Amino acid sequence: MRIAHVTATFPPYRGGTGNVCFHNARELAARGHEVHVFTAAGPNAPARELLAGVQVHRLRPIVRVGNAPVLPGLLAALRGFDVVHLHYPFFGGELSALAARLRSTPLFITYHQDVLLHGAMGVAERVLRHTIGRMALRSADRVFFTSRDYGQASYVQPLLRGRDGHIGEVPNGVDVEAFTPGAPTAALQHAIGPQQGDKVALLVAGLDRAHYFKGVPVFLEALAGLPPNMKGVIVGDGDLRAEYERMAAGLCLDARVTFAGRVADADLPDYYRLADVTVLPSTTMGEAFGLVLVESMACGTPVIASSLPGVRTVVQHGRNGLLVPPGDAAALSRAIARICADMRAHDAMGIAGRAAAVARYSWVTLAALLEQEYNGVLARRGRLARHTLRGER
Numbered sequence: 312m313r314i315a316h317v318t319a320t321f322p323p324y325r326g327g328t329g330n331v332c333f334h335n336a337r338e339l340a341a342r343g344h345e346v347h348v349f350t351a352a353g354p355n356a357p358a359r360e361l362l363a364g365v366q367v368h369r370l371r372p373i374v375r376v377g378n379a380p381v382l383p384g385l386l387a388a389l390r391g392f393d394v395v396h397l398h399y400p401f402f403g404g405e406l407s408a409l410a411a412r413l414r415s416t417p418l419f420i421t422y423h424q425d426v427l428l429h430g431a432m433g434v435a436e437r438v439l440r441h442t443i444g445r446m447a448l449r450s451a452d453r454v455f456f457t458s459r460d461y462g463q464a465s466y467v468q469p470l471l472r473g474r475d476g477h478i479g480e481v482p483n484g485v486d487v488e489a490f491t492p493g494a495p496t497a498a499l500q501h502a503i504g505p506q507q508g509d510k511v512a513l514l515v516a517g518l519d520r521a522h523y524f525k526g527v528p529v530f531l532e533a534l535a536g537l538p539p540n541m542k543g544v545i546v547g548d549g550d551l552r553a554e555y556e557r558m559a560a561g562l563c564l565d566a567r568v569t570f571a572g573r574v575a576d577a578d579l580p581d582y583y584r585l586a587d588v589t590v591l592p593s594t595t596m597g598e599a600f601g602l603v604l605v606e607s608m609a610c611g612t613p614v615i616a617s618s619l620p621g622v623r624t625v626v627q628h629g630r631n632g633l634l635v636p637p638g639d640a641a642a643l644s645r646a647i648a649r650i651c652a653d654m655r656a657h658d659a660m661g662i663a664g665r666a667a668a669v670a671r672y673s674w675v676t677l678a679a680l681l682e683q684e685y686n687g688v689l690a691r692r693g694r695l696a697r698h699t700l701r702g703e704r
């Protein structure tokens with residue numbers, strides 16, 4: 312099968328949507344399909360490359376709105392594919408839907424999260440959502456949400472009214488072979504410096520304006536309300552980092568919070584192993600799932616997350632972690648203290664989290680689910696005869 316994935320961002324850019332696209336594409340290629348990814352050109356990436364069996368095409372945008380590129384080259388590039396899979400929403404992504412529609416190519420959309428903007432940008436987003444966004448979503452053969460819970464709460468739900476049979480659930484995933492339980496390296500322990508009796512709460516997030524909703528201030532306020540042996544580690548970088556560092560200093564957390572900066576993917580599991588708990592204190596529905604949750608769970612580390620649509624389907628309260636109200640620093644503080652005080656419950660949550668990650672969130676499992684979805688639509692369109700049920704080999 313010849314498959315095109317379209318995404319606004321893609322590695323080396325660090326972001327959830329691009330990472331999901333990469334893993335989906337890589338695993339589909341491993342199953343024998345010819346997979347192409349189309350994304351925006353960037354300063355530190357080649358225009359074309361073969362990455363993990365995936366052919367990556369970085370097209371020049373005519374304009375960018377934040378991370379969202381308008382790529383007119385898509386209209387010509389998306390030719391001769393059996394499937395077009397758009398990772399949405401982003402302004403400009405609608406061109407993929409138009410290209411698929413013009414060629415009667417089956418279109419799949421993964422709807423990653425609502426985009427919450429304010430002021431003039433918010434007005435423009437609402438106009439675009441109800442016009443070209445509506446067209447794109449309603450033209451798709453299948454629209455996937457990371458959970459039905461999020462899909463029912465999303466602001467695009469009214470745009471899909473009458474299309475219930477076209478809506479599906481495909482969660483985000485984790486590499487369960489790379490993210491595994493174990494002890495952290497001595498080098499990381501030395502670098503972070505927790506002493507005997509210390510506990511570590513970990514937050515992994517982009518620290519840029521695009522990820523303003525990650526709840527870093529909530530995390531810092533929660534730490535300030537905990538005893539001095541409770542340490543915080545923040546992995547990530549961005550243009551808000553200096554502001555967060557000043558906030559930590561203002562809360563007298565200089566000696567208790569480590570800003571680790573960007574961490575290579577290969578080193579990230581070690582941070583989860585170092586932590587006693589991983590937190591995701593996101594404040595809005597800009598958070599639809601929380602990749603860091605399943606990464607932490609795969610490493611056997613309990614999680615605490617905001618009780619938001621989608622996120623609350625990943626965390627089973629009291630089983631693999633705890634849920635707290637969004638924006639409630641006091642509740643987050645109590646939850647961190649609860650998990651770190653009861654090691655028997657802590658360890659049981661870690662075991663349950665690992666089991667859930669392996670059973671439900673493996674990228675290999677999710678690639679098989681995508682393949683099944685593609686084949687189902689191709690069969691209904693009478694095109695399956697050209698393909699094997701797995702990739703053309």
